[in-house]
Amino acid sequence: MPSESPENPSLAAVSRWRRMLLIRRFEETVARLLAERRLGGTTHLCIGQEAVAVGVCGSMERRDQVVSNHRGHGHLLAKGGDPARLLAELAGRVAGYCRGKGGSQHVAVPDIGFMGSNGITGGGIPIALGLALAAKRAKDDRVVVSMFGDGACATGNFHECLNMAALWRVPLIFCCENNLYAMSHPAEAGLSAGSPTRWAASYGDMPVETVDGNDVEAVRGAYLRLAEKVRQGGGPAFLEALTYRLCGHSRSDARLYRTREEENTWKERDPIRRSGEALRDQGLGEQLEAMKESVEEEIAAAVAHAMASPPGDEALARGGLFAPEETP
Amino acid sequence: MTPTPLSFREAVREAMAEAMRADPSVFLMGEDIGVYGGAFGVSKGLLDEFGPDRVLQTPISENSFVGAAVGAAAGGLRPIVEIMFADFLTCCTDALVNHAAKFRYMYDGKLTVPMVLRTPMGRRFGYGATHSQSPEAFFLHVPGLKVVAPHSPNDAKALLLASIHDPDPVLFFEHKLLYDTVEERSSGDETVRLGEARVVRPGRDVTLISYARGVTLSLEAASALVEQGIQCEVIDLRTLAPMDVATCIASVRRTGRAVVVSEDCLTGGVASAVAVELGERAFEYLLGPIARVSAVDVPVPSGPVLEDAVMVSSEEIARQAQHLVRSY
Incomplete structure (x- = not known):
């Protein structure tokens, strides 16, 4: 992952733009491979939400840990994941991060602090709470981030974990990617508080921010402000990023629950386009063009690498349930 | 040496205390396990010796604190969770079945869950339908969980120690009517392996x-x-x-x-x-x-x-x- 260079903030912003484009092109490639039946399974793409992934996960230190959800490809790539190994995982190949056992919704790369995507809505929130408890116990200044959507805010896990995190003052940042729909169910029909931040503010004295989730620099700024407070031992914090999924919930979604007009409004706010325009205004157009090309090369190499890897065998499928027996 | 008696309740308490003295990463979580000592008095006295950070009393949020134990275990700690009545396992089945049991296999060993969940099961003098069940068979159907249910006090101690040292999640059932049973304490540091009748x-x-x-x-x-x-x-x-x-x-x-x-x-x-x-x-x-x-x-x-x-x-x-x- 390109590291931030404090003396050159523009180049850092360019590298964030590149990371968003990489996520977008990765997701579009997954959609194409699914349509071509070169990939199977189910996937939940994050097209339109790349600024949240990059603004939050791309701003975390390597030692910081994130627990992702079912829509997690962007989170992993933003945290420093390798698109070739992620794609191989989706394709059920041994080059995948979990050698094809996990698939799209169950990838873990603890070396880079990616503590699992999670197929149960709200299921990752308690896991993040436990990791934050371990971080507090370890007394390093690591923070843990829990990524979830507006749908998860209706689960018991959400409320139970906000309550316990506030009681235990653990270094945990709850990050709600509010994309306005829990699959097809509108957030306004699912959350009686209207906004999850109203609930969050009632748990202890948690700092709460809402940010334009389609503005990567704004997301990054909000994340860093909250992370600083959390790192100093102030207990948990809550970040809501308002965004929109520009694709369907999963591959079979005909999007009957929302209008094309609404979708077009959000297309106008495409986070990659917005960030690109701002950077072009700063005279960085040439760099963006070069980045575009390198992203295409990286994606093509990822597809080639993933598809060249073999699938696992029966021994792999049957094994690995428990730790190998220690000889007494 | 004169033979000394050991009750089932003492056996469980001693195993926890010995494990906590030997390994600072071992800690307890659960409802009313502090001053009250747990609903059946099993953890009585442990708060005094180990303090509230290691005898972590939780609010009534079973799924989230069991999920947090999963996260803490994945983050390097060794939680021992008490669920007050085995009947309440229905309230944390997601954390147990979808998370604790699946992590090692699904994430291909990248995340593992060395935790023990202890819970009293079985009838006892008219507690009624929701406080008397023996639900252990549910969990035999879940690959990835080990299930222990000892009869004798000496076995309870040895098997609980083996469960705490086990690198995978163990569900440890304690029959309510056995807590007061007493036998002669076995001579030495007898170890018992899981999976041996x-x-x-x-x-x-x-x-x-x-x-x-x-x-x-x-x-x-x-x-x-x-x-x-x-x-x-x-x-x-x-x-x-x-x-x-x-x-x-x-x-x-x-x-x-x-x-x-x-x-x-x-x-x-x-x-x-x-x-x-x-x-x-x-x-x-x-x-x-x-x-x-x-x-x-x-x-x-x-x-x-x-x-x-x-x-x-x-x-x-x-x-x-x-x-x-x-x-x-």
């Missing part, structure tokens, strides 16, 4: 296979049958998953007859699981059908006469054993 009484005519309090009832039946000249062999399974079927088969090979006793309800219960193994793998040694003695398939009623009417009795075990010996 024990012949607790040798005999040549019929094998009685059980676990937890079912062993008490089976031993009573065995004593009662002596005067009729029937010698029962009694096997304590100790661990239900992985199950030591080999020890059961070896016994049935000698006796030719088997009665399987479990205090859960009959259909789909532990006795069924044992009987199927014997039916498939010991058919040629059997002189007659395998008998199951379990509770009636109804919720556990509260009134003492009603409760007795549907629960396992040593008389019924003796009747079944006698029938097999007389008829085959």
Whole structure:
């Protein structure tokens, strides 16, 4: 992952733009491979939400840990994941991060602090709470981030974990990617508080921010402000990023629950386009063009690498349930 | 040295305290486990010795604090969680089944869950339908969980220590009616491995296979049958998953007859699981059908006469054993 260079903030912003484009092109490639039946399974793409992934996960230190959800490809790539190994995982190949056992919704790369995507809505929130408890116990200044959507805010896990995190003052940042729909169910029909931040503010004295989730620099700024407070031992914090999924919930979604007009409004706010325009205004157009090309090369190499890897065998499928027996 | 007594309750408490003294990453979580000492007084005194960070009393949020234990375990700690009544496992089944049990396999060993979940199960003097269940068989159906249910105090201590040291999640059932049972403390640092049954009484005519309090009832039946000249062999399974079927088969090979006793309800219960193994793998040694003695398939009623009417009795075990010996 390109590291931030404090003396050159523009180049850092360019590298964030590149990371968003990489996520977008990765997701579009997954959609194409699914349509071509070169990939199977189910996937939940994050097209339109790349600024949240990059603004939050791309701003975390390597030692910081994130627990992702079912829509997690962007989170992993933003945290420093390798698109070739992620794609191989989706394709059920041994080059995948979990050698094809996990698939799209169950990838873990603890070396880079990616503590699992999670197929149960709200299921990752308690896991993040436990990791934050371990971080507090370890007394390093690591923070843990829990990524979830507006749908998860209706689960018991959400409320139970906000309550316990506030009681235990653990270094945990709850990050709600509010994309306005829990699959097809509108957030306004699912959350009686209207906004999850109203609930969050009632748990202890948690700092709460809402940010334009389609503005990567704004997301990054909000994340860093909250992370600083959390790192100093102030207990948990809550970040809501308002965004929109520009694709369907999963591959079979005909999007009957929302209008094309609404979708077009959000297309106008495409986070990659917005960030690109701002950077072009700063005279960085040439760099963006070069980045575009390198992203295409990286994606093509990822597809080639993933598809060249073999699938696992029966021994792999049957094994690995428990730790190998220690000889007494 | 004069023999010293050990109660089941003390055994569990001592195992936890010894593990906590030896390893600072071991800690307790659960409801009312502090000053109150847990609903059955098992953790009494541990708060004084280890403090509130390591005897972490939780609000009534079972799924989230069990999920947090999963996260803490994945983050390097060794949680021991108490669920107040085994009936409440229904409130944390997602954390247990979808997370604890699956992490190692699904994430291909990238995240592992060395945690123990302890819980009291079984009937006790009219607690009624939601505080008397023996739900252990549910969890035999979940690959990735180890399930332990000891009978004797010495085994309880050794098996709990083995469970805490185990690198994978262990569900540890404690029968409420065994907490006050006492036996002579075994001599030394006897270690017991998970997955090993024990012949607790040798005999040549019929094998009685059980676990937890079912062993008490089976031993009573065995004593009662002596005067009729029937010698029962009694096997304590100790661990239900992985199950030591080999020890059961070896016994049935000698006796030719088997009665399987479990205090859960009959259909789909532990006795069924044992009987199927014997039916498939010991058919040629059997002189007659395998008998199951379990509770009636109804919720556990509260009134003492009603409760007795549907629960396992040593008389019924003796009747079944006698029938097999007389008829085959």
